[in-house]
Amino acid sequence: MAGLKLPKFKTMSIEQEVFTFSNPKFVYIPLISGNDMNLTVLTKKGEYVKKGEIIAKRKGNFRIPIHASVSGKVIDFVEKTYLTGEKVKCVVIENDFKEQMERQYEPKKLISTYTKEEFLALLQDNGVIGMGGAGFPTYVKYESKEKIHTLLVNAVECEPYITADHVVIQKYCEAILETIDAILEINGIDEAIIAIKKTNIELKEIFDRYIGTYLKVKIAFVPDIYPMGWERTLVRQVKHVEYRTLPIERGIVVNNISTIYAIYEALKYNKPVMERFVTFTGDGLKNPRNVLLKVGTSAFEVLEKLEIDAREYIVVAGGPMMGDAILDEELVITPNLNCVLVLKKGLEDIETTCLRCGKCVEVCPAKISPVMIRDHLKDPGYLSRLQPLKCVECGLCSYICPAKIRVRESVREAKKIVKERAKCKSLS
Numbered sequence: 001m002a003g004l005k006l007p008k009f010k011t012m013s014i015e016q017e018v019f020t021f022s023n024p025k026f027v028y029i030p031l032i033s034g035n036d037m038n039l040t041v042l043t044k045k046g047e048y049v050k051k052g053e054i055i056a057k058r059k060g061n062f063r064i065p066i067h068a069s070v071s072g073k074v075i076d077f078v079e080k081t082y083l084t085g086e087k088v089k090c091v092v093i094e095n096d097f098k099e100q101m102e103r104q105y106e107p108k109k110l111i112s113t114y115t116k117e118e119f120l121a122l123l124q125d126n127g128v129i130g131m132g133g134a135g136f137p138t139y140v141k142y143e144s145k146e147k148i149h150t151l152l153v154n155a156v157e158c159e160p161y162i163t164a165d166h167v168v169i170q171k172y173c174e175a176i177l178e179t180i181d182a183i184l185e186i187n188g189i190d191e192a193i194i195a196i197k198k199t200n201i202e203l204k205e206i207f208d209r210y211i212g213t214y215l216k217v218k219i220a221f222v223p224d225i226y227p228m229g230w231e232r233t234l235v236r237q238v239k240h241v242e243y244r245t246l247p248i249e250r251g252i253v254v255n256n257i258s259t260i261y262a263i264y265e266a267l268k269y270n271k272p273v274m275e276r277f278v279t280f281t282g283d284g285l286k287n288p289r290n291v292l293l294k295v296g297t298s299a300f301e302v303l304e305k306l307e308i309d310a311r312e313y314i315v316v317a318g319g320p321m322m323g324d325a326i327l328d329e330e331l332v333i334t335p336n337l338n339c340v341l342v343l344k345k346g347l348e349d350i351e352t353t354c355l356r357c358g359k360c361v362e363v364c365p366a367k368i369s370p371v372m373i374r375d376h377l378k379d380p381g382y383l384s385r386l387q388p389l390k391c392v393e394c395g396l397c398s399y400i401c402p403a404k405i406r407v408r409e410s411v412r413e414a415k416k417i418v419k420e421r422a423k424c425k426s427l428s
């Protein structure tokens with residue numbers, strides 16, 4: 001199996017107390033859903049919005065709403081940095097600290113009693129998306145006409161530094177199990193499997209404490225290698241099957257553990273996704289820890305509180321493997337951002353010439369040749385034959401490269417070129 005055992009840096013954040021930063025003076029809510037910035041904006045400058053109010057909606061497919069995470073006045077529309085490093089237009093809300101709610105969230109006694117239609121509507125209306133990074137609308141996975149027989153819950157968190165999911169399990173294990181049970185009941189799913197790393201003894205003990213009464217829920221222990229948390233690798237490891245595009249082809253739905261908790265809040269309280277845990281960590285940070293934050297909070301406001309402890313550093317949105325370097329101080333928190341990493345810069349980061357060692361090819365879980373793709377960036381015709389679209393952006397090729405070449409960035413560039421070429425062909 002392609003994959004690597006990576007050094008661990010999780011204790012850096014997991015051993016520290018969780019920090020709550022729930023009252024920023026301003027929030028900057030990005031007007032983006034998935035990769036789609038083509039949204040209908042439902043508010044304007046000067047308007048008062050309540051917490052939980054829909055301020056924008058995606059057009060076309062996958063209509064996921066975007067909610068205000070605080071109450072207050074809309075004072076502007078500005079560009080901020082999204083987790084991919086792109087600039088995205090944001091609604092700026094000046095927090096009035098009154099937490100005026102758009103509606104009261106009455107707790108539902110038995111969350112397993114919803115009909116499937118009600119379940120789908122609650123997920124969609126509350127903006128539940130994949131919180132492990134992908135940001136894919138969750139209701140779409142359950143909307144399928146295929147019979148779902150397995151819910152595979154991804155609690156692997158295989159990136160080296162990130163512990164946000166770990167904290168969610170520590171805090172909300174009972175709610176997570178109740179939600180998994182409700183999802184099975186509502187959707188007529190046969191079983192749920194929660195995948196955790198076999199080295200993660202603490203999580204095993206937490207689940208052992210509560211899982212007894214949930215007879216259809218099992219734990220699967222998976223090897224501690226990267227990228228075990230990648231959907232395709234996980235499905236192969238746990239269910240021993242392959243699929244072409246999506247796991248639902250084989251009757252499987254995969255949800256990240258933080259997504260399950262967002263589903264809980266949607267089912268229990270009819271509550272939109274307005275906050276999340278984010279791991280702030282790295283050797284460039286004085287006080288690494290997990291932080292509970294409102295969507296739209298400025299990441300740099302949090303970094304100031306946790307104190308950057310390096311003269312030269314880089315900030316990465318996401319983990320060191322799949323994340324993107326952020327080149328300004330404008331990064332904002334979104335529901336699919338799980339980590340902000342601050343790393344000291346060193347001479348060892350300087351890129352040299354390719355040694356033709358082939359290590360990037362050996363580790364690639366998508367079984368493509370990153371080095372050849374990099375070599376052929378200027379030859380779009382040949383590039384598509386090298387199948388860069390199979391790349392899952394796991395970052396292993398860059399990690400392993402002894403010449404410190406950012407191979408993943410080249411493959412990502414190749415993906416754009418191939419997609420653009422396909423678009424042009426279809427239009428001509």
Ligand code: SF4
Pocket residue numbers: 360363364365366367368369370390391392393394395396397398407408411
């Ligand atoms: S080419 Fe893509 S899938 Fe392969 S190792 Fe590099 S980032 Fe991962």
Ligand code: SF4
Pocket residue numbers: 353354355356357358359360361371397400401402403404405407
């Ligand atoms: S791992 Fe780096 S040095 Fe080796 S072939 Fe790939 S790009 Fe070249």
